[in-house]
Amino acid sequence: MAATATFGLRYIPSNSWLHKFRTRTSIRTRSFTTLASLSPVEDTEDIQLNVIPKEVPGTNNNNDKSNKSYFPKRGQTLELVCESLAFKGKGVCKVADTGFALMCDRALPGERFIGRVTRKKDNYAEAKKLKTITPHTDYVEALCEYASHCGGCKTQNLLYEAQLKAKEQQVRDLVVHVGKFSDQEPEFAGAMKPIVPCDIQFHYRNKMEFSFGPKGWVPAEQLQEKSTEGCVYALGLHAPGFFDKVLNVNKCLLQSDPANEVLAIVQECWRDPELGLSPWNVHSHSGFLKHLMLRTGSNVETGLPELMVNFVTSSDNPEYLKPLVEKIATISEVVSIVNNVNTSIGNTSVGEKEYTLYGKSTITEILRGLTFQISANSFFQTNTRQAEILYKLIEDCAFLKGDGSEIVLDLFCGTGTIGLTLAKRVKHVYGFEVVAQAVADARQNATLNCINNATFIEGDLNKIDSTFASSLPKPDIIITDPNRPGMHIKLIKFLLKLKATRIVYVSCNPATCARDLNYLCYGVPEQNIEGHYRLSSLQPVDMFPHTPHIECVCLLELR
Numbered sequence: 359m360a361a362t363a364t365f366g367l368r369y370i371p372s373n374s375w376l377h378k379f380r381t382r383t384s385i386r387t388r389s390f391t392t393l394a395s396l397s398p399v400e401d402t403e404d405i406q407l408n409v410i411p412k413e414v415p416g417t418n419n420n421n422d423k424s425n426k427s428y429f430p431k432r433g434q435t436l437e438l439v440c441e442s443l444a445f446k447g448k449g450v451c452k453v454a455d456t457g458f459a460l461m462c463d464r465a466l467p468g469e470r471f472i473g474r475v476t477r478k479k480d481n482y483a484e485a486k487k488l489k490t491i492t493p494h495t496d497y498v499e500a501l502c503e504y505a506s507h508c509g510g511c512k513t514q515n516l517l518y519e520a521q522l523k524a525k526e527q528q529v530r531d532l533v534v535h536v537g538k539f540s541d542q543e544p545e546f547a548g549a550m551k552p553i554v555p556c557d558i559q560f561h562y563r564n565k566m567e568f569s570f571g572p573k574g575w576v577p578a579e580q581l582q583e584k585s586t587e588g589c590v591y592a593l594g595l596h597a598p599g600f601f602d603k604v605l606n607v608n609k610c611l612l613q614s615d616p617a618n619e620v621l622a623i624v625q626e627c628w629r630d631p632e633l634g635l636s637p638w639n640v641h642s643h644s645g646f647l648k649h650l651m652l653r654t655g656s657n658v659e660t661g662l663p664e665l666m667v668n669f670v671t672s673s674d675n676p677e678y679l680k681p682l683v684e685k686i687a688t689i690s691e692v693v694s695i696v697n698n699v700n701t702s703i704g705n706t707s708v709g710e711k712e713y714t715l716y717g718k719s720t721i722t723e724i725l726r727g728l729t730f731q732i733s734a735n736s737f738f739q740t741n742t743r744q745a746e747i748l749y750k751l752i753e754d755c756a757f758l759k760g761d762g763s764e765i766v767l768d769l770f771c772g773t774g775t776i777g778l779t780l781a782k783r784v785k786h787v788y789g790f791e792v793v794a795q796a797v798a799d800a801r802q803n804a805t806l807n808c809i810n811n812a813t814f815i816e817g818d819l820n821k822i823d824s825t826f827a828s829s830l831p832k833p834d835i836i837i838t839d840p841n842r843p844g845m846h847i848k849l850i851k852f853l854l855k856l857k858a859t860r861i862v863y864v865s866c867n868p869a870t871c872a873r874d875l876n877y878l879c880y881g882v883p884e885q886n887i888e889g890h891y892r893l894s895s896l897q898p899v900d901m902f903p904h905t906p907h908i909e910c911v912c913l914l915e916l917r
């Protein structure tokens with residue numbers, strides 16, 4: 359069943375400049391402890407908690423302006439001790455003799471090291487790790503040869519159990535500091551659950567996107583001579599912090615073996631001068647190859663991996679890819695090779711046009727017994743096995759009666775996966791999503807799985823008005839799964855007015871999640887809005903070992 363109405367949503371097409379602006383703009387916040395700094399405005403896609411929490415363990419001399427000698431200078435080399443991992447995996451470190459706190463990428467808790475101050479603001483500084491003096495007690499050798507400089511796996515050097523402990527602590531800290539929940543209250547202590555580990559810590563990603571670049575990036579410590587500028591023409595992952603530098607990668611331990619086979623083939627031949635293929639240059643806006651996206655799904659009959667290869671190019675010349683396609687198609691798991699043509703000067707991978715160069719245009723994925731067809735641009739949970747666990751937790755939190763009487767709203771539904779896995783136990787699911795292709799996929803997925811009590815509606819949940827969802831039956835349960843910026847204040851107000859019995863809040867950003875939980879439980883005092891919910895359960899889930907990402911499933915019950 360597919361509804362075409364937008365129910366009061368003002369739709370911004372996903373390819374419009376405004377949409378791109380909204381979803382790419384990043385706001386830097388300073389204060390760790392104020393809710394205002396995390397206020398739910400539209401443009402908080404990438405809230406960077408580059409902050410020193412006031413409650414750093416031990417003394418924190420950042421705010422003691424009386425003794426300026428504490429303050430490090432940019433370029434200064436210092437002995438530092440890492441005390442904990444903060445949001446986004448940065449180490450919260452102290453200058454050994456003054457107690458001044460600063461953030462350092464790849465510093466591990468307990469580690470004593472020499473660092474150089476790279477950024478310095480009023481009461482905030484960042485350092486780069488130069489040399490370890492005493493390593494972390496849970497230090498382990500990384501399996502991946504790129505681990506020390508690739509932006510993806512920043513904590514591979516930390517024992518997995520210690521990674522879990524640090525993530526759990528980050529969620530707890532954010533809910534206390536940003537969400538203003540008291541960890542002294544038995545109610546909060548009861549709600550906070552231990553993190554669910556990920557049993558498989560490598561090869562868990564079903565999707566990786568590599569970039570082509572005109573000049574490869576080599577970390578300074580690996581340069582043999584000063585004059586060496588790195589390899590020419592790279593295919594790999596962006597160097598941390600650089601949108602224009604690509605670290606050449608021949609293998610990624612997070613993706614499947616067949617995906618690595620494809621990567622190796624492309625690496626071997628794309629530079630061949632006879633093919634005449636050039637990498638995209640983000641500065642001159644020239645070149646042909648932008649991205650190589652590899653997606654691994656499961657064959658419905660055999661359960662074996664099946665692969666989609668997506669070349670994102672800057673111009674409409676699919677014939678240039680023919681020699682690469684012929685080579686890749688020899689890998690038995692490859693069932694789909696597509697070309698997305700993206701003529702914009704930006705670095706996004708969604709094409710205005712898509713060609714199927716080999717096989718089909720979708721791959722299948724199986725999740726909680728349902729089959730999903732996934733196209734190159736559809737959102738799908740990137741760790742399928744762990745998504746099974748995540749979705750089971752969501753279902754448990756929903757406490758469905760199972761008698762088919764309940765109405766479920768599935769906000770930010772993507773390709774409809776959460777709602778569809780619940781549909782058989784409820785009366786009706788209404789899913790809302792901004793990306794047109796994802797809505798189309800959700801409707802197709804409902805048909806594919808013979809589910810006819812789910813309706814998917816396209817629109818922007820940041821743009822709702824007072825008529826939003828007014829023509830729908832009142833929901834009993836709301837599932838909300840926003841991306842990193844969390845929920846818009848308009849949506850929070852809508853939920854507080856609606857007063858559904860339960861809200862299951864699924865989040866990939868514990869900072870904005872903590873902020874939204876605060877609003878839903880304690881209200882928005884500056885707008886005279888009361889909160890109506892009680893946080894009954896907060897369950898962190900590790901979906902992405904070795905990376906700073908943390909997923910959470912929260913249950914809010916109407917007070």
Ligand SMILES: C[S@@+](CC[C@H](N)C(=O)[O-])C[C@H]1O[C@@H](n2cnc3c(N)ncnc32)[C@H](O)[C@@H]1O
Pocket residue numbers: 737738739769770771772773774775776790791792793796817818819820839840841866
């Ligand atoms: C974290 S994903 C969750 C997808 C889905 N629930 C799942 O589990 O696969 C967030 C989804 O929200 C969508 N989205 C982001 N901003 C939105 C907005 N303002 N209005 C509606 N949907 C939005 C994204 O396109 C994406 O599909």
